[in-house]
Amino acid sequence: MFDLKQCYRDNLQQHLSLFQTMESYLPEVEQLAIECFDALGKGGKIVFFGNGGSAADSQHLAAEFVVRFKKERRALASIALTTDTSILTAHTNDYEFDTVFARQVQALIKPEDVVIGLTTSGTSANINLGLEAANEIGAYTVAFTGRDGGQVKDIANLPIIIKNDITARIQEAHMFIGHWLCEVIDELVTQDD
Numbered sequence: 001m002f003d004l005k006q007c008y009r010d011n012l013q014q015h016l017s018l019f020q021t022m023e024s025y026l027p028e029v030e031q032l033a034i035e036c037f038d039a040l041g042k043g044g045k046i047v048f049f050g051n052g053g054s055a056a057d058s059q060h061l062a063a064e065f066v067v068r069f070k071k072e073r074r075a076l077a078s079i080a081l082t083t084d085t086s087i088l089t090a091h092t093n094d095y096e097f098d099t100v101f102a103r104q105v106q107a108l109i110k111p112e113d114v115v116i117g118l119t120t121s122g123t124s125a126n127i128n129l130g131l132e133a134a135n136e137i138g139a140y141t142v143a144f145t146g147r148d149g150g151q152v153k154d155i156a157n158l159p160i161i162i163k164n165d166i167t168a169r170i171q172e173a174h175m176f177i178g179h180w181l182c183e184v185i186d187e188l189v190t191q192d193d
Helices: 004-019 022-041 053-066 085-094 097-108 125-137 167-192
Strands: 046-050 078-080 114-119 140-146 158-162
Touching: 004 167, 022 046, 022 114, 022 140, 022 158, 022 167, 046 053, 046 097, 046 125, 053 078, 053 114, 053 167, 085 097, 097 125, 114 125, 125 140, 140 167, 158 167
Parallel strands: 046 078, 046 114, 114 140, 140 158
Antiparallel strands: none
8 A cells, every 4th residue: 555654755865865965066066157157247148948847947947047036136147948839839840849949049049158958867859959059059058967967968068967867856956956056146146246
């Protein structure tokens, strides 16, 4: 018989075990913060994209930049490539889903931007092609990924690989890093203004 209390405890233990390792990602996330702050200072933007839960996380993080996180500050340039249903459906209908982000990158990205693809597996073709397109433009590319990093670890300038095999736990770690990034940028931007 299913034990819901034990399921809760098991999930909590998985989360806590993973988060005990999060300090090891400090060099990568510090580089992420530096790149994002520099991009915003040069008139660039922070761009996010992902599939499924990672699409929702992309929208969430872009909103934190544009609106605010904790501090009152100026709006920061950020978009999620997962929000325009007309572009998503037109492109997928006329071409294919694998290139849905690459096409938007070609239209919207400039060299001064930071482009962040979220893929828990590292094997999502549309994320990988989107980051490759950003590399061709000269933008700084970041992958929030998991497991062993998949192919995306060799595409992004900065792969942040959450070494875990459970999608939900990887996404929780991605959002922790994303929220931390929002807080750091809040602090840096308000000191700079």
